[in-house]
Amino acid sequence: MSTPPISPSFALSLDTLSGWRTTLARRLDEASRFLIDHELVDASAMVQMAALRERLGNEKLVVAFVAEFSRGKSELINAIFFADTGRRVLPATPGRTTMCPVELAWDGEETPALMLLPIASRLEGQSLAELRLQRRAWTIRALEINDPDKLAQSLQEVTRTEWVSKDTARDLGFWSDEHPQDNPPVDASGRVEVPAWRHALINYPHPLLKQGLVVLDTPGLNAIGAEPELTLSLLPTAHATVFILGADTGVTKSDLGVWRDHLGGQSLSRFVVLNKIDALADPLASVGEVEAQIDRQCAETAQTLGITTDRVFPLSARQALAARVANDDRALIESRLPALEAALGSQLLPQRRLVLEQVVLDGAQQIDSHVARRLGDHRRQLAEQMLELRGLRGKSGGKLRLMLQRVEAETIEFEQCTVRLQALRVVHSRMLKDALLGLSSDRLREEVGQMQTEMKATLLNLGAKKAFVSLCARLRVLLEGAGKRGDEIRDMLGASFAKLNSEFGFSLAITRAPDLTRFHEELALIEHSYVQYLGLTQALRLSQPKFMEQFRRMLVSKLRVVFENASAELELWNKSASSQVDSQLRERRRNFRRRRESLERVQTAASELELRIKELEDNDERVQGFLRRSRELLDAMREQARAGPVAGNDLISLHMAPAESPVRRAQQA
Ligand SMILES: Nc1nc2c(ncn2[C@@H]2O[C@H](COP(=O)(O)OP(=O)(O)OP(=O)(O)O)[C@@H](O)[C@H]2O)c(=O)[nH]1
Ligand SMILES: [Mg+2]
Structure with missing residues (x-):
């Protein structure tokens, strides 16, 4: 038997879409590999990339x-x-x-x-x-x-x-x-x-x-x-x-x-x-x-x-x-x-x-700004060091000693930030815990339990519907509350970051708080279908304990997905804020150490100075190269996303597709 006489156009479009997804996933893999190999992203950005990858691979x-x-x-x-x-x-x-x-x-x-x-x-x-x-x-x-x-x-x-x-x-x-x-x-x-x-x-x-x-x-x-x-x-x-x-x-x-x-x-x-x-x-x-x-x-x-x-x-x-x-x-x-x-x-x-395109564009944007921030920060520190060393050209040993003392003093001054960071961490984690509380599965079970009690008290469908609608209203308030707490965290971090930046030379930046609209929409969808269901005659079965239990479990498992995802998104966003602080702290410390080491080397041999400067220049060039390459890779991904699926080469793969089918293969054999 040969391929079906007319290529099914649905099959064709689906094939094209899936080909596009595969290419996008490949582009993402390429970019991730580069970014991870060169340590250009932190753990939270890696989690983000993995989530995007999963979405591209498993899209149903x-x-x-x-x-x-x-x-x-x-x-x-x-x-x-x-x-x-x-x-x-x-x-x-x-x-x-x-x-x-x-x-x-x-x-x-x-x-x-x-x-x-x-x-x-x-x-x-x-x-x-x-x-x-x-x-x-x-x-x-x-x-x-x-x-x-x-x-x-x-x-x-x-x-x-x-x-x-x-x-x-x-x-x-x-x-x-x-x-x-x-x-x-x-x-x-x-x-x-x-x-x-x-x-x-x-x-x-x-x-x-x-x-x-x-x-x-x-x-x-x-x-x-x-x-x-x-x-x-x-x-x-x-x-x-x-x-x-x-x-x-x-x-x-x-x-x-x-x-x-x-x-x-x-x-x-x-x-x-x-x-x-x-x-x-x-x-x-x-x-x-x-x-x-x-x-x-x-x-x-x-x-x-x-x-x-x-x-x-x-x-x-x-x-x-x-x-x-x-x-x-x-x-x-x-x-x-x-x-x-x-x-x-x-x-x-x-x-x-369209949905996938937006997901990819948003993802690429986030990775891009993450990398730009990290590398920008790195370059800024290299520039400071370079300035310092260039200033030493033709200077005496006394001047060098003075510089070393200054670095020591600056280091001590900088280390004072640790107390501040510690305090920030405490406040931040308390606020986060508070924000996540309303999204916890315990809280969800409690709310559903209350609905169940209300439903048991009424034998009429109308009453069941009312109990359910009021549950949804309470859940919406919980989601809104979590969103509001997220905004408060953003404001708090924003203010603290600004202070830390000006006092200790950090370049901490806060990204926008996660948008929980998606979860409100998911909740609305669940509400819609359940309200419709409760309006059906079948819902009368709710008066049977087994069906009530099944209904409850089903509802909890659906709602849990929404709440867990909202909670995970909020948590990830917070994690990326704290890991930014951690990595900048590490980087700043490393930087002080490097400055001290280069000065010490220059002190032992004057010829070291030019070598050190050259090293810093090379380093900066390398970082610029990383930045360019990372942007190139991300741009390629964005371009692919905007271009959308293109039929063409995929036509060939479609016509080959039925041959891939095991039945056809067996028949051909
Ligand atoms: N004449 C004619 N009969 C059809 C057509 N499509 C399906 N049938 C016949 O209608 C009968 C029912 O088709 P099914 O595909 O089993 O219908 P279904 O909607 O899946 O039904 P359930 O599985 O019972 O829910 C079968 O005998 C089919 O062969 C059609 O286009 N024309
Ligand atoms: Mg059937």
Whole structure:
């Protein structure tokens, strides 16, 4: 088999983006290596560079497919991502098929595998985020990626169900006496059919997944509602969601329910697919008539969902999959899938690009000013020494002795700064501790605990929502408080640095306090999705202790990430301020020692004077060279960031990409 007939433009854009990221990472590595090898950065700047590197390397792009059951989510994923296997890989059959959320990604540290989380894990109240870190909680099956049939057979597992008692089904969250319309089938002996797995992870070395794409396939409505984490965490944080409708069914009431509950409020990129347009083919109607009908249906869909018509993509996933498998260009165009792929590529990636570009530019700026400050300081001291030594030219031994005495005196005077620095450290660390207190996990747990007490006291959803909203308000105050304390620290350090600079010749500079806006936004996002969730009927399950516990843990683990990151950012900023003081102190001391040593040498042999001066001049030149080189390297990185991803050479790598796929390799062999 050869490559798919038409290069999927989404794949192309993603490939280009990832190529750009790799180049950026390489530029950063180059700059870091140079800066570290020549000791031009301190420990805190190294931490900053490592964080930037990690971000570039691990940047993920999550695309979620959401719809009522049987609209063709899995089929669409097959057509976009798995056509090169030559068959249908993810199970897609009439009726309910995918029973649990399925996440497709690639982690190179692991072998290809299907990881399944048993549904019973819901009873233990642990959140999915927590369980992700516990390998033992998962059932792991190796995947035979070189054999499409066996691969497809293994993936059948995501359709597995179990029959349990009504009580167990209720505990698991699949049975509701108040809302029986969504309840699953019951057999003759009264047992209920529930999904066997809570979540599935497919680790598969697809070229696109290797580039950081994560694809989330979800089961139909009922199961979506039953896993709060999907609503609360996975869907709101996806970078794009593809909502699928069937042209054969139109927009049904339950489609609207899914849209409203899970996608409605989202401002992130949403794509609406009107799938199964092949079902509209009619031997008695002309092509033009069928097309007009498709257009009409798109317009109606857009109107019903309250979006513009250009957000609706009519297509046939089944036809597209068949066309790709058969290598049939014409049929692929007829399936209209390429239009969706083009839109995904052209709308999603520029946005990711902007985010990354800003991250890199900010990072480069910080490193740049750090290096400039350090080296500028160094040069200033070299200049002072040079001035001193040049002044000695043609001077007597008496003058030399006088100079030595002066250095001694200056050293003693300078050392008085240590008392001041000590005091500064004490004040600084007290203020920092104070600033971090409100962001601690203890404090967070306390606040969530208070919310829980308030929720228990009310049986109504309205009350639960109110308790949650008031929790968010308290957390916002905590974040604001930390921000304010950060500003106070900046003011205190700014004033102290100014004094130290003028009295002891330091060149301490304070960088702007970390901007905590990002964390406020993250908190707002969590608030938004939880408020939405609490408005859903499923939230009634909160009255069940197990669900309350799961809800609490999930919330704490989400919030903890926000608070820990805010805290880490504040701490890093403070660390970089104190390490600046430490390194300047060290440098100043070294400088006094050097001055003394050169004077002593000159004292023993007059010829030493010119040698010393020459040495200082060479040294200064070397530092200037470092500065130039460092700027060059950082400028190259900035330029690359501003240039953005460029398609071109990457085209070649795209066309080679499918060949990289293990299945294709096996087929070729
Ligand atoms: N005619 C036609 N059938 C399609 C198309 N896409 C999917 N189907 C069929 O619709 C049925 C459901 O497709 P799935 O991909 O399993 O749907 P799903 O949305 O993943 O459903 P769940 O996994 O149950 O949530 C399958 O039999 C598919 O073959 C299409 O474009 N045209
Ligand atoms: Mg499915």
